[in-house]
Amino acid sequence: MELTQYKDIYVFAEQREGIIQGVTLELLGKARSLADTLGEKVVAILAGYQISSKAQELISAGADKVIVADHIELKDYLTEPYAQTLNQVITEFKPSVLLIGATTIGRDLGPRLSARVKTGLTADCTKLEIAEAGHLLMTRPAFGGNLMATIVCKDHRPQMATVRPGVMKKFETDTTRTGEVILLKVNFDRNKFRVRLIETVKEGKGKIDITEARILISGGRGVGMDGMPKLIELATTLGAEVSASRALVDAGVVTHERQVGQTGKTVRPDLYFACGISGAIQHLAGMEESDFIVAINKDKSAPIFQISDLGIVGDVNKIIPLLNERLKK
Amino acid sequence: MITMKIIVCIKQVPDTTEIKINPVTGTLIREGVPSIINPDDKGGLELALQLKESHNAHVTVLTMGPTQADAVLREAFAMGVDRAILLTDKKFAGADTLATSSALAGALRNLEYDLIITGRQAIDGDTAQVGPQVAELLDLPQVSYLENLEIKPNNTFLLKKQTEEGYQLLEAEAPLLVTVLASAFKPRYMNVKGIVEAYNKEVEIWGFDNITVDEENLGLKGSPTKVDKAFAKGIKGAGEVYEMDPEEAVGMIMRKLKEKYII
Numbered sequence: 001m002e003l004t005q006y007k008d009i010y011v012f013a014e015q016r017e018g019i020i021q022g023v024t025l026e027l028l029g030k031a032r033s034l035a036d037t038l039g040e041k042v043v044a045i046l047a048g049y050q051i052s053s054k055a056q057e058l059i060s061a062g063a064d065k066v067i068v069a070d071h072i073e074l075k076d077y078l079t080e081p082y083a084q085t086l087n088q089v090i091t092e093f094k095p096s097v098l099l100i101g102a103t104t105i106g107r108d109l110g111p112r113l114s115a116r117v118k119t120g121l122t123a124d125c126t127k128l129e130i131a132e133a134g135h136l137l138m139t140r141p142a143f144g145g146n147l148m149a150t151i152v153c154k155d156h157r158p159q160m161a162t163v164r165p166g167v168m169k170k171f172e173t174d175t176t177r178t179g180e181v182i183l184l185k186v187n188f189d190r191n192k193f194r195v196r197l198i199e200t201v202k203e204g205k206g207k208i209d210i211t212e213a214r215i216l217i218s219g220g221r222g223v224g225m226d227g228m229p230k231l232i233e234l235a236t237t238l239g240a241e242v243s244a245s246r247a248l249v250d251a252g253v254v255t256h257e258r259q260v261g262q263t264g265k266t267v268r269p270d271l272y273f274a275c276g277i278s279g280a281i282q283h284l285a286g287m288e289e290s291d292f293i294v295a296i297n298k299d300k301s302a303p304i305f306q307i308s309d310l311g312i313v314g315d316v317n318k319i320i321p322l323l324n325e326r327l328k329k
Numbered sequence: 330m331i332t333m334k335i336i337v338c339i340k341q342v343p344d345t346t347e348i349k350i351n352p353v354t355g356t357l358i359r360e361g362v363p364s365i366i367n368p369d370d371k372g373g374l375e376l377a378l379q380l381k382e383s384h385n386a387h388v389t390v391l392t393m394g395p396t397q398a399d400a401v402l403r404e405a406f407a408m409g410v411d412r413a414i415l416l417t418d419k420k421f422a423g424a425d426t427l428a429t430s431s432a433l434a435g436a437l438r439n440l441e442y443d444l445i446i447t448g449r450q451a452i453d454g455d456t457a458q459v460g461p462q463v464a465e466l467l468d469l470p471q472v473s474y475l476e477n478l479e480i481k482p483n484n485t486f487l488l489k490k491q492t493e494e495g496y497q498l499l500e501a502e503a504p505l506l507v508t509v510l511a512s513a514f515k516p517r518y519m520n521v522k523g524i525v526e527a528y529n530k531e532v533e534i535w536g537f538d539n540i541t542v543d544e545e546n547l548g549l550k551g552s553p554t555k556v557d558k559a560f561a562k563g564i565k566g567a568g569e570v571y572e573m574d575p576e577e578a579v580g581m582i583m584r585k586l587k588e589k590y591i592i
Contacts, residue, residue: 016494076497079461079471104492108473111458115427115465120553123456137557143453146348149559156553194470195501198487203495215591238591256512262455271591282345292589293568294582300572310585311570318575319582326579 006157009035010095012086013046013058013066014105016077020054022165022212023101025061029171030128030163031099032062037130041065043095047085049075052183059179062171067093069184073193076200077105080193083112085186090117092184095158097136099128102162110162120153121160126167126266135159141262141285164266166211167289208241210258215240215271218260218287221247222276222297227317228253231275234324243267245283261286276316279304296320333386333480333503335377337446338433338463339370339405341398342453366401369448372514376478377446378409379514384480387411389440393421393432399532406527407519414440418536423549426454430462431551435542436535437467443503444486449474449510460508469506472499476513 009031014021024044031042044063046055048070055066067089073081086109090098100106102124114121127139131152136159138151153159210216217235219228219242228248235242244254246261260267262282272290277283279295279302287293288307295308296316305311312319343362366374380386390405392398393416402413414436421432437445445464450457457473464471476496477489488499491510519527537544545551571581 079473083465104474104490107457108461108471111426111456111461112465112471114458115430115462118427118553120425120427121456121458122554123454123458141455142559143343143345143348146345147559147561150557151554152557153554192470194505195472195488195499198498198500200492200497201495263452271586271589281348292585292591294585296578300570305570308570309568310582311568312578312581313570313572314575314578319578322575323579323582326583 001155001157003155003157006094006096008041008043008095009038009097010043010045010089010093010099010158011063012098012100012106012109013044014101014103015046015048015051015054018048018051018054020057021101021103023103023106023163024058025170025173026165026168027099027101027163028058028062030168031097032171034097034128034130034136035064038134040096043067043093045069045086045089047074047082052181055179055181056175059177060173060175063179065180065182067182067184069186071186071188073186073188076197077109078193078195078197079108079112080195081188082109083116084188084192085184086113087116088186089184090158098158098160100160100162102164106162110160114160117158119156119158119160120151121162122151122153123162125161125163128161128163136161146281166266166268208257210241210243210260211265211267213241213243213267213269215273216243216260216267216269216287216290217241217273217275218243218245218277219248219254219275220245220277220283222278222316223248224276225251225253227276227320230317230320230324234273234320234327237324237327240271245277245280274304274308275320277304278302279307333380333384333443334389334441335380335386335444335446336389336391336437336440336442337370337373337377337405337410338459339374339390339392339401339448340367340451341365341392341394341401342367342451345452364397364400366404367448367451367453368511369450369509371448371516372511373446373448373509374405374408374410375514375516376475376509378517380444380478380480381409381411389414391416391433391436391440393417393429393436402532403527404519406530407523408517409523412533413530414533414535416535416540420537420544420547423552424547425552425554426456426458427462427553428547428549428551430459430466431542431546432540433459434463434466435540435547437463438541439539443505445469445504445506447506447508449508457508460506464506467506469504470501471506471508472501473508475507475509478507
């Protein structure tokens with residue numbers, strides 16, 4: 001493999017029903033800074049149906065170039081048509097880096113594609129940097145968030161990585177940015193289309209997205225089943241969303257899409273209220289990048305106080321209603 | 330399908346929820362951490378055993394790992410699987426996900442199957458890569474994040490795949506690979522008779538010579554990714570911690586929120 005033939009930072013622009021997903025914009029922001037470090041370009045790969053008009057949105061968010069694959073076969077995500085499209089882009093354009101969102105789509109497509117092009121893929125990266133030698137340093141949590149590992153893929157290209165939604169910061173959108181749009185004609189091998197979509201069902205759970213919330217009021221074991229309504233009231237007052245640690249999700253008090261942590265979601269709100277959360281490593285892994293963390297817990301030795309900005313040793317079930325009362329005034 | 334043949338790929342993992350960090354050195358305390366069947370894989374075993382009951386399927390369980398991984402195969406026997414294979418060889422050591430997938434695919438090439446089941450992801454790595462990579466290496470269609478599987482009268486699989494917004498209903502024919510979610514298939518307990526019999530059953534040991542794969546694709550040599558360094562997470566400097574009554578605490582929180590222009 002002639003590594004020098006491979007250049008530029010590519011981003012798989014995930015869209016659903018024609019809407020560019022938030023994680024795509026976050027990846028473009030990261031790709032922009034990596035490309036600037038290397039003196040290379042940011043290229044977005046946009047696959048879908050009747051999607052070409054969305055290219056400018058990607059350019060505004062940091063792309064220099066957009067490769068558009070517009071075809072009825074790409075209307076809804078299915079593994080094989082998308083894998084063939086991305087595989088063709090890699091073969092024809094030779095990207096140095098390919099970033100993909102760690103969504104149910106990206107985590108289905110990424111490994112399939114990496115095995116097809118025989119390259120490495122690093123999942124759920126929390127940090128991406130360029131090494132002095134020019135290759136990509138991909139840092140991710142391992143052992144359930146207990147350790148961090150920096151992974152490299154020195155001898156294969158593209159260097160592929162997935163990143164969870166909410167981990168990277170968006171580039172400031174600039175609608176006056178200009179870029180190149182390339183239309184790609186995909187040579188589909190339809191014999192390999194062996195999974196058929198019968199229907200896509202929405203259950204409304206997509207309405208809650210705690211990764212988009214500016215303020216999160218998060219409850220743990222110390223809040224218990226009875227304390228949850230109080231957190232919801234405070235969230236309403238502050239225009240915040242409610243989230244939870246695994247304890248309350250396992251207890252069935254809060255639904256899984258509101259779970260913060262290694263097995264839940266990664267969040268970085270402006271303000272994170274950790275209420276009655278002791279701070280198991282699995283939980284900290286999902287929220288420690290929050291800008292400001294307020295922790296309230298009875299146990300002064302709780303690990304959450306090691307990462308909080310303001311820690312209150314006290315009874316969360318007394319403090320939260322009182323705070324809500326004051327805020328309402 | 331006369332008798333449907335199912336192969337479930339499972340992994341022995343440390344129970345990561347039991348791992349603690351030494352607060353002084355910041356290193357992992359691995360001693361005393363129990364080894365378990367990876368939860369999503371156990372969900373996969375349950376799905377296979379349900380199909381054994383409803384469709385008289387034959388279930389083989391396959392794992393790759395050191396000889397101690399025999400324990401998870403015994404547990405699978407006790408749950409009710411028919412055949413167990415332990416894939417173990419020095420040539421497999423140091424494998425990343427792609428090299429692991431190459432070894433598993435090498436073994437699967439020498440087995441008969443209509444359906445391959447893997448867990449969505451393992452709790453020690455959380456990568457969710459091995460299932461789709463095995464599917465690609467064997468040129469099989471894949472459905473990941475599986476929540477439900479039905480077999481229709483014409484032997485077509487009807488598959489429910491979880492998405493962020495809800496689910497997709499998909500259709501495919503055998504052979505097929507699926508990756509399943511632990512939350513969708515609550516595993517049965519081992520039964521007493523099963524536990525006793527599990528230790529009298531034969532676990533087949535397979536090495537490099539039993540599988541069909543290019544040696545170049547195995548182990549460290551076959552791994553495109555390498556660990557550059559591993560380190561304990563830097564602990565962010567703790568902020569202020571106060572022990573105070575609720576009145577004072579609320580006053581303090583309000584002051585801080587104002588300073589941060591949140592209220």
